[in-house]
Amino acid sequence: MGFIIWLIVGGIIGWIASMIMKTDAQQGALMNIVVGIVGAFLGGWLGGMFLGSRGTINSGDFSLPGLLMSLLGAVVLLAIVNMFRRGRAR
Numbered sequence: 683m684g685f686i687i688w689l690i691v692g693g694i695i696g697w698i699a700s701m702i703m704k705t706d707a708q709q710g711a712l713m714n715i716v717v718g719i720v721g722a723f724l725g726g727w728l729g730g731m732f733l734g735s736r737g738t739i740n741s742g743d744f745s746l747p748g749l750l751m752s753l754l755g756a757v758v759l760l761a762i763v764n765m766f767r768r769g770r771a772r
């Protein structure tokens with residue numbers, strides 16, 4: 683059951699990040715899930731390195747700070763992908 687919740691929350695985070703970065707029309711549901719989950723890993727890594735925070739959806743932290751850190755990681759991931767696709771971040 684935890685795996686299904688992880689996929690759903692990852693998909694929602696990926697969808698919100700794609701709307702923030704204006705890439706929603708280019709991605710489907712599967713890519714939103716991937717962006718949300720990989721972004722959560724990235725957010726956890728960046729948060730641990732810069733803020734001392736370890737909580738993301740990947741560590742089972744479904745609190746507001748954990749969700750925001752996962753969202754921040756997903757937005758950073760999409761910015762990096764946009765730089766490689768278009769040569770610049772939006």
